[in-house]
Amino acid sequence: MTTTQNAASPIGDATLAEFTAGLRGTAVLPGEAQYDQARSVWNGAHDRRPAVIARCAGVADVIRTIDFARSEGQPLAVRGGGHSIPGFSTLDGGIVLDLSPMTGVQVHPESRTVSAQAGCTWKDLDAETQQFGLAVTGGLVSSTGIAGFTTGGGIGWLMRKYGLACDNLVGADVVTADGQFVRASERENAELFWGLRGGGGNFGVVTSFEFQLHEIGATVLSGLVFYPAEEAQQVLAGYRAACASAPDELTTLVNLTTAPPVPFLPASVHGTPVIGVGGCWSGDLDAGEAATAPFRSLGTVIADVFAPHPYAGWQQALDPLYPRGIHNYFRSALLRTVDDDALRVLQDFFAVLPNPLTEIHLQHLGGAVGRVPASETAYALRDQEFIVNVIARTTDADGFGKVVDWARQVTAALGPDAGAYVNFTGESDPSLVRASYPPDTYRRLVELKNHYDPANLFRLNQNIVPSVSSE
Structure with missing residues (x-):
């Protein structure tokens, strides 16, 4: 899946040499030994060839790169961790402003x-x-x-x-x-x-x-419990009920997935559909056992690996399942409640997972997320109790279009009133960006964009288009 980008005009050699000479960091250009590594991003669906990658050493390099892009009329991609699902952190031609060396x-x-x-x-x-x-x-x-x-x-x-x-x-x-x-x-x-x-x-x-x-502290009660796919209706309904009384210290999600070949799951379920319920308790460890119990008894337990874990380790526990370089497409839907119709949609699409890499996550929000006034931040959909994240992946380009279509079908089936999480809109689509904000919030964002970026230099993102722009 690709993003729409304006064509970049060539940058003159002398102009480029002057720009790169003034950087405290480094500039990586096509043809250099490190170019292919420097241009790669986490999502393998985006294979782009920038004209220059400015690996910034500090604020001065950032200012210089922005000034250069603006003065030369070049499209600009900004890269932090490089995980952008729609590929906003890279581009063909133009300039990548790479912040990855700045890790203080x-x-x-x-x-x-x-x-x-x-x-x-x-x-x-x-x-x-x-x-x-x-x-x-x-x-x-x-x-x-x-x-x-x-x-x-x-x-x-x-x-x-x-x-x-x-x-x-x-x-x-x-x-x-x-x-x-x-x-x-x-x-x-x-x-x-x-x-x-x-x-x-x-x-x-x-x-x-x-x-x-x-x-x-250094330790949290966290983990996963797995249930058979054929108990999806029971587990999802039980999960919804358990969330209604969950303490704020407990954040949970349901993962409708395929069992990975990990040692804590029986070999007999490897490669077959399963339901994983994950959670993290950030309070007193002893109290966490009682708080997580309702989520660990929703059906026939295949495996329960909830235990005290180092917080930093739990934060990295899913990393092996999301490696760099495969093709990724994520979509989302924010829901005020998960009614029976929504649960049926999740069950139906779980039954037709396109491949073992595709997943559907149902995650409980609420708690502190919902107590922030909607006007306090640009993230304003505070009355949504759940979020559905649809993870569509393939190892390479083969079959990627099919899983993208499946992901779009999931969110479409959840209804036109479902909001979107701006980080998981899948692509640069103005309708999805608007669905991520209430109308008054979106108008306020446009006014802010008019003030700070009227020419839309920063357009490789989930773009708020300025009303004064000619873009």
Whole structure:
């Protein structure tokens, strides 16, 4: 699945040489030995050839790269962790602003805050914050970058207790489309700060994030319990009922999937459809046994691997299942409630999984996520109790179109009123971007875009199109 991109005009050799000579970091060009590695991204569905990859060493390089793209009229892709499902972190021709060398992290235990540069992944951040028993809501796959994850909302294992990643953002350093360096917080550039918490990368390049941290210790009660596929109706209905009384300390999801060949599952189920219920308890470990019990007795248990785990280890537990380089397409639907019709849709599409790599996740929101006022952040669909994430994957291009169609069918069947999670809209589709925000929020985002990026320099994203743009 590809994204629509404007054609890039060639950059003159002398102009390019002048630009690259002024970087403190490095520029990688076509034909150089490291070019193929530097241009690759996590999602193998996007094989692009940029004209230059600017591997930024710091803010000065970011400013220089933005100024160069603007002055030369070149399309610009911004890369943090490089996990963009629609491929926004790369392009053909044009310039990739690569933040991945910028991975500095500074934890402030006294104030329970952390400052992290935008090239960090969640694995980087967790490694530092866990030295002090602290954490903030991060991605379910630790190689995900903190930048796009946070600016799009940020759904993770700690969210019901501590909110989304964007809810814990307390400040950000940003380079805007005109090359200006600004600070965004509740006290400085407050409207920009509002937009960064859910509005994606539309308003500038965040070079550093400051998060509020929470004391969770080094160990959480977490794990998975597996049930037979033929008990899907019972398990899904039981899951919905159990969520109604779940404490905020417990974040859970259902994974309608295919059993991987892991040692804790019987060999007889390897490669067959199963239902996994995963959870993370971020409170007192003893209390967690009682809180997780309803989710661990929803049907015939194939295996139960809930146990105390190092938090950083649990954050990386799913990494082997999401390797770099395969083809990925994700779609989502936010639901106020999961009624019987929605459960039937999930069961029906679970019965026709296109391949063993495809999955349907039903994840419980609520808790701290729902208590944030809708107007406080650009992530405004706060009254949605559940999110369905549809994971469509193939090892290579063969059959990829088929699984993409399947994923679209799942979300379409959930109904036209389902909202979308902007990080999992699958592609650059204006209707899906609009579905990620209430109308008043979207209008406010357009006004913010008009102010900070009227020419739509930052358009390789889930784009908020400025009303004053000629794009």
